[in-house]
Amino acid sequence: MSFTIDERGRPTDIEVVEANPKRMFEREAMVALKQWKYQPMVVNGEATPRVGQTVKLEFKLNQ
Template identity: 40%
Template sequence: MEIAQMEQQVQEMPQLDMPDLDLSMSGTGPFLGSMSQADRNAEGDVVPLVRIQPQYPRDAAVAQIEGYVTIQFTIDETGSVRSPRVIDSQPPRVFDREAIRAILRWKFKPRVVDGQAVERQATQTIDFSLDDA
């Protein structure tokens, strides 16, 4: 029994003329910016783990009304939502009740400071669109 030998082609990598940038990896250089100036209370670390879609109000669906609700609330140590309140809605009061019902069922990744989960304030906007309904 004979096995055919495969001819292997090796392609050389092209030589690139790359400048030596010599960047500081500490995060304090002009290219990377200062990481110590980042706002650790920013909303960027609000991560929903469970997101329940709100019910679309029947009257709004029949009338072809779309909008949004912005809610401010507390994320507790377990990631549950407490004390939600509407801070903005468009159109006013049409979707507020369903948005609050939905957000009370959401779960978030709790903020951890020094190894301990802590409460934090957060803001979330829930859109009501007939395309999603």
């Protein structure tokens, strides 16, 4: 997953970069990532968006 961390520390511009299997958990992954909160990047005392962040999510199912 690729995304930007905005000035408030929230993920925005979320995109699925790779999914295996395709379209199986993409929506759930985006919903989960939207709930995360990060420390915003501060430059010269001002919160600044942090573009080009990536994370890998794995979903495991019990059998």
